[in-house]
Amino acid sequence: MLRWRRPQLPEELIIAGRPVPVVATRRPMARGVRLRASAIKGRIEISLPPRGGEDVGAALLKAHHAWIEAQVAKWPAPIPYAPGAxxxxxxxxxxxxxxxxxxxxxxxxxxxxxxxxxxxxxxxxxxRWLKARAIADLEPATRRLADQLGRPLARISVGDTSSRWGSCAGARSGDGARIAYSWRLVCAPEWVRFAIVAHEAAHLVHQDHSPAFHALNRQLDPRAGEARRWLARHGAALHWVGREA
Structure with missing residues (x-):
């Protein structure tokens, strides 16, 4: 008796001599298969429904090979921590x-x-030096704006997130908000870094992205829009600092 064998998705593709991981993730609410090339994470992402979908994912990889090549060609180059780099x-x-x-x-x-x-x-x-430099700059700038707004802060920290440059939680808490930043902001110009500080400080007052939030954000930092455009153009490259490949 012949049994049908479920197609296997590759764990890696070689694009122009460059190894590119392929990561498949099942999404409970997904109704179909989606393909994405992440310039920040440096990988091809396939979103699958709760069951099945591997055959469609394999077909998408094959049918969109030229598109994948074009996307990978635009990815930043890795910048390892090496002598002379x-x-x-x-x-x-x-x-x-x-x-x-x-x-x-x-x-x-x-x-x-x-x-x-x-x-x-x-x-x-x-x-470690970059992270220490980041928090040494971001913490006093954040506390200065929080004091200006009369809002308490419980904690300021840095991490290595790929989805956002900063986050603000617990702004409604009487114990004070917790603000976290990507340490990679230390690689960006100071005025870009301050724009993220102003954005998170505005969330101390408005926990949404309403017109009132944007008005306060612009008041705290008139260059907020310019900083967003800078990060849209150059932000992905900051995630390649310290990568070997």
Whole structure:
């Protein structure tokens, strides 16, 4: 007796010599199969219904191969933390100047980031330095606007999110709001970073995106719209800082 075998979706595609992961996710509410090329995550995403759909997903990958190639060609290049690599800090190019006998704590000297110690620990040292620099800039700026608005804050933190640059939770709580940012904002120009701070500060007053929210956001930062356009053009590249591939 012959049994039908469910088609297998590939875990990876090779596009112009570049390995691209393929991630399939079942969505409880999905009614069909959807294909997406994520420039931020650097992968092809296939959304499947609760049951089945693999055959349709495999057919979509084949039928849209040229489209996938075109999308991947537009993705940013990875920027690993390696000696001599150029990473963005405050929107400016900074060269990683690694020498084993340099101080182990990274030091920004002009357009060079001097750092020493074992090469195997370089990536961790640089990323921790970037995160510390991010919170050192974002926290006082956020507290300054919160004080200006007369709103309490419970906590400010940084993480590595791919869906949003900032988030505000608990604004209605008497204990104060919790605001979280992507540490990768430290790679963007200061005025772009401040625009995200102003956006989240406006959410301390308005927990929506109503006209009143946007009016307050523009009051706190007249360059809010310009910053959104900058992130639309350059934001994806910030997610490739520190990637090997």
């Amino acid at each position: 150029i990473i963005p800090v405050d929107g400016a190019p900074v060269r990683i100047d690694w020498q084993a006998d340099h101080p182990r704590t990274p030091v920004l000297a002009g357009d060079a980031l001097r750092v020493g110690g074992p090469l195997s620990l370089l990536s961790g040292r640089i990323e």
